[in-house]
Amino acid sequence: MIKKQTGFSLVELVVVIVVVGLLAVAALPRFLDVTDEAKKASIEGVAGGFATGVLSARAQWEAEARPSKTNGEEKQNYVNYDGVEFWLTRSKESNGSSTGYRDGYPIGLVDENAGYPTQLTELACVNLMENLLQNPPKVDTVEIAKTNRDVKYSAQTDGDSCIYIQQEGGTEHQFEYEVKTGRVTVTLQ
Secondary structure, three states: OOOOOOOOOHHHHHHHHHHHHHHHHHHHHHHHHHHHHHHHHHHHHHHHHHHHHHHHHHHHHHHOOOOEEEEOOEEEEEEEEOOEEEEEOOOEOOOOOEOOOOOOOEEEEOOOOOOOOOOOOHHHHHHHHHHHOOOOOOEEEHHHHHHOOOOOEEEEEOOOEEEEEEOHHHOOOEEEEEOOOOEEEEEOO
16 A cells, blocks of 8 residues: 655745735734733823822812811811821912912822922822822832832922823823812823
8 A cells, every 4th residue: 555645835835934924014013003002001091090099089078078187377178088198289378369279189198297288299299199099000200210110100290290101111101190170181102
């Protein structure tokens, strides 16, 4: 009995290799796009959680009948949100003049030694993110984020807002918390 060998010809193998190569070339940009879309979705999710934390702290303050503490001669808004005391913005000074802020948005943590914050700092922005979110990503100041690869977001301020910049993958995606209005805005690059 004669055994006949069967298999693929060289031409068939070359055709299969060319087709697989073309598919790989066509699919690679889609996989790269998926990675960028995942980074965008990540920052949108963190920003959404942050906005929810801001509004939840404000809602807690409203539910508790807008508590305040006397700090020096001024009454300052505050709330105990999930076991952490936050200073909140206020719209009027004790003399009735406008502060330029809307009432009840987190501006910093209550620290009995430091008093009410007169301006935003990078550290205040770090503290806000770490304490408003239940499971926050690693966040730190811009200087520390430059050298620590574990930091997922750097926090900086322009005086009126906290700006959080995504550090993963060299993106410049960011979100901004405007303390004056409580608004959280995402900017995708």
